[in-house]
Amino acid sequence: MRLTEEQDELRAAVRSLLTRHQGASAWRPLTAQMGAAALAVPEEYGGAGGGARDVHVVMEELGRSLSPVPYLGSVVLTAGALLASGDKEACGRLLPGLAEGTSVGALAWAERGSWDPAAVRAVAVPGGAGGGWLLTGAKEHVLDRPRVDVLVVAARTRAGMSLFEVAVDAPGVSRAPVVTVDGTRSQARWVLDGAEGRLLGADGDGGRVLEHVRDLACAALAAEQAGAAGRCLELTVEYARERVQFGRPIGSFQAVKHRLADAYVLVESARSAALGAAFAADEDPTALPRAAAVAKSVCSEAFSAVAGEMIQLHGGIGVTWEHDAHRYFKRAHGSGELLGSPARHRARLAAGLGLTTTR
Structure with missing residues (x-):
């Protein structure tokens, strides 16, 4: 590839x-x-x-x-x-x-900390103006920014899961920013109380759409995680060459070499998994669900491990505001849970293979 x-x-x-x-x-x-x-x-x-x-x-x-x-x-x-x-x-x-890029969109999907389409409890009933719908429910972990122009909401109708376009300033729509561990990724909680919405696509087809979008997003997020893990390794190698202890760079110690070598293997594995998911999305969509689950699991765990090593090998400065190590560690934690934990995706992968897994 x-x-x-x-x-x-x-x-x-x-x-x-x-x-x-x-x-x-x-x-x-x-x-x-x-x-x-x-x-x-x-x-x-x-x-x-x-x-x-x-x-x-x-x-x-x-x-x-x-x-x-x-x-x-x-x-x-x-x-x-x-x-x-x-x-x-x-x-x-x-x-x-x-x-x-003149408008920014947000997909309001997750509820109760889950991105599983089956976990959605927000409801939509006919009744809006001009044959529209009225939506009620609360959405968590919505990736947005202070200004959102396009809001797409997942809600259940009598036909099943569906998607709706909702005006961000419509009556019955409220947004509350949430404080997250990772301050570089803005999230908010959106609450809809009888808000008017317009059906997108076919009624009841939202489950299929969300599953496909989840796989695309997992592939994209895996690429982000691989890139961040690679940067963690670069910064740590640079520091190991410059930091002198006992009269020699710490990177010359065998124990440090082993840890950096292990981190390198994790980074390269993450890059391969992320790229494999991107190739599947473009060339073999039937393989995307499996490739996306593998990539999200592998890249989440690799990023967390390499970010942790970054802090350990930097020593005291790795946990101070003067260094970026803590920012990468926080991003690793937040992105690992975003769109589902590694364990959740391994369970999804195992189910697709007809296996069972222990979480």
């Missing part, structure tokens, strides 16, 4: 941009100058017509820099849900703005 020359050039360009633009300020140049939000959007909706491997490249670089831009929530989850719904009218109206 190899990326194309164009994708390697995309990686270099994104890395250069994120070096020049720190934090949330990277969003406008990333979308307006580079067109990163349009990569996986079809050309008919104002996109570049690319695929999961292009998204993989961007997400890996965003993870490397711990960028707080809303790429996962807006580009992968929201735009992905709109495309998977098959609602051409909504796609034509909403996707161009998401592709340009």
Whole structure:
């Protein structure tokens, strides 16, 4: 599995941009100058017509820099849900703005800490103006930012799970930011109390859409985790070469070499798993559920382990605000639980293979 020359050039360009633009300020140049939000959007909706491997490249670089831009929530989850719904009218109206980065989307899905479609308890009943729907329920762990323009909500109807477009400023809609361990990934809790919504796609087809979007998002998140784990290893190797103890760099001690070698194996395994999921999404969608479950599990655990080693091998400075080690460790913890824990995805993988697993 190899990326194309164009994708390697995309990686270099994104890395250069994120070096020049720190934090949330990277969003406008990333979308307006580079067109990163349009990569996986079809050309008919104002996109570049690319695929999961292009998204993989961007997400890996965003993870490397711990960028707080809303790429996962807006580009992968929201735009992905709109495309998977098959609602051409909504796609034509909403996707161009998401592709340009002039609007930001959020997919309100998780409830009670679970991203399993079966866990959704929010309900939608007919009754809105013009044949619309009224939605009631609470959504947790919604990836967003202070300003959200497009809100897609998962709720149950009598036909089953469905997706709805809800105006963010509609009566009955409220948003409350939540404090998270990982301060670089904004999350909020959205509450709907009889809020009007517009059905996206077919009534009862939301379960299929969410499962597909979950797999795409797991593949993208795995790329982010692999990129962040790789950066952890880079910083730790640099420190091991510079930090002198007992008259010699600590990287020259055999015990430290072994730990860095183990971290290298974890990083390379994570990169392979993440890239495998991206290739599956583009070339063999039937293999995506399995590849995404493997990637999310492998990359979550690899990132957590390498971030932990980063703190250990940096010593005291690794737990201070003066160093970024704690930020990577917090991102590892938060991303490991996002979209389901490694144990949850191993259970999903085992179920697909007809096996059982112990959590």
